[in-house]
Amino acid sequence: MSNCKIDLQLDDYATFCRDCHPIARKVHTCGECMDKIQPGDKYEYVVMLYEGDFTTHKTCSACQEIRDRFFDQYYMEMIWETLKDEFDERFPHIGWICRIEGLSEQAIEKLSVKLSGWLEDKAEWWD
């Protein structure tokens, strides 16, 4: 199972990290996919203390799911960049992409949109 996950080999961690999962009361922007989190949607709100600075991060539920599926550890706001790097490096041996069973429709949709974009980039190189 875990060999499908991406190992970022992180050697430094936030000193403090707390997360909660509120329901949005106004529109927020997901720090991963940059899509809007709509009022009424559940999202993840994380506060971190890293090298003396507090930072806050908002993540939509689809990105949270994808992060939990593909990463054991992660940098905030790096999911899609990291997945794209993996995709570029390992294509067409993207065995990890089989690990979509059990993801919500929302998460699969998000992954499909990103993948189509990356495939289009590839197609341009082949032309």
Ligand SMILES: [Zn+2]
């Ligand atoms: Zn998102």
